[in-house]
Amino acid sequence: MPQARVRDLTFEYRTTGDSTAPALVLVMGTAAPLTMWDDAFCERLAGLGLHVVRFDYRDSGRSTHLARPMPPSIPAMMGAFAGGQLKPPYRLEDLADDLIGLLDVLGIGAAHLLGLSQGGGVAQLAAARAPDRVRALTLVATSTAGPDVPPPSPDTMAVLLTDLPTDRPSFIAWNELMYTKTGGTNPPPDVAWIRARAERTWDHGWSAAGFLRHLLAVISATDRTPLLRQLALPVSIVHGASDPIFPIAAAHQVAQAIPGARLRVVPGMGHDLPPVFWDAVVDAVREVSKVNAPSSSPSSPAAVPGRVAR
Secondary structure, three states: OOEEEEOOEEEEEEEEOOOOOOEEEEEOOOOOOHHHOOHHHHHHHHOOOOEEEEEOOOOOOOOOOOOOOOOOOHHHHHHHHHOOOOOOOOOHHHHHHHHHHHHHHHOOOOEEEEEEOHHHHHHHHHHHHOHHHEEEEEEEOOOOOOOOOOOOOHHHHHHHOOOOOOOHHHHHHHHHHHHHHHOEOOOOOOHHHHHHHHHHHHHHOOOHHHHHHHHHHHHOOOOOHHHHOOOOOOEEEEEEOOOOOOOHHHHHHHHHHOOOOEEEEEOOEOOOOOHHHHHHHHHHHHHHHOOOOOOOOOOOOOOEEOOEEO
16 A cells, blocks of 8 residues: 655555545544545545545554553553653644645645544644644544543443453454444444454554554543634534443533534444444535535434534
């Protein structure tokens, strides 16, 4: 696959659709490489008349990995950070700057960003730091990183603190545990789909140390609310009613912070994007991209500025 050099980092990326069409860049969750986006989902988005770009973050997939060592587990990393013995090697702002640098190298003047979870935070920061480079935002399962964001439940935290995988079988099992516990309630998570995604992601490239460095950037993030209030672009927010990592109050906070943002709440959806929920996101992208394409999901909930769609 092609690679792009941004400053002293190399980023692997993949594109789908007409390269002359308006660009839509997909920004995934914590340390998640481009293989976490399904090919079929990218093709759906390209079918809207968009040039879809996905990429490996730094410290993920086949992009540049840092050499800085990390504690052996999530609890150890969090303890070292809380005690002042560990500082983030980079922050979400740096990942946002990586994204803008990638646009430079690819010759993309401005793009629509679709960010999921951590990727939603990175997309928010990219829009705030380089407003002339971002046409629109679609934010899925994300938050403001503010002090009032509701925490996950104790049961969910127990799952999130599970030991990190060390090989292919344990990575697949870890993904199955994570996404069956956090991925949705109705319909229940598709285990075969989760495992297939994990298999291709491990084969593409995944690093426990990279995951921890990304997670450190997430837990050290500062409240983005003041920046979000200054955004002046189309924003669509999609959030699962059953998201156990960012409860629905987090979505309301994002929607209230961004002027004119549209929020749609998807029943049964959790903190993941399996095929059964693609329609809601594709419709949201279409809505803010103003692409003239027939809706493939007439039953998807309509959105109203500043209100919850039911």
